[in-house]
Amino acid sequence: MDRVVGLDHVRVDVAMVRTPDGHGRLELTKFHTPTAVSAEPKNAPANTLGIRRIMFAVEDIEDVLARLHAHGAELVGELEQYDSYRLCYVRGPEGIIVALAEQLS
Numbered sequence: 001m002d003r004v005v006g007l008d009h010v011r012v013d014v015a016m017v018r019t020p021d022g023h024g025r026l027e028l029t030k031f032h033t034p035t036a037v038s039a040e041p042k043n044a045p046a047n048t049l050g051i052r053r054i055m056f057a058v059e060d061i062e063d064v065l066a067r068l069h070a071h072g073a074e075l076v077g078e079l080e081q082y083d084s085y086r087l088c089y090v091r092g093p094e095g096i097i098v099a100l101a102e103q104l105s
Contacts, residue, residue: 053097
């Protein structure tokens with residue numbers, strides 16, 4: 001892993017999340033060593049350049065919001081309806097924005 005990421009003495013936890021259709025995967029990595037470096041500014045707005053957010057489709061957006069809030073996530077703006085979706089952005093404890101989308105029937 002050290003040579004792949006270009007760091008020395010790497011210790012990480014890695015989780016692979018499979019998409020519901022089984023065709024895609026998302027890798028989530030938490031670095032224990034070396035100490036992680038925070039991007040600045042930590043609470044950058046949604047239009048900041050770089051990969052600072054990810055969107056997930058959910059079935060019950062209010063339930064997901066309640067569970068995320070219990071872990072320190074906060075709404076960036078508001079939960080709103082846009083076309084046939086209910087959408088919102090939440091910011092997690094590390095400053096990453098997670099977008100949630102619930103398709104309405």
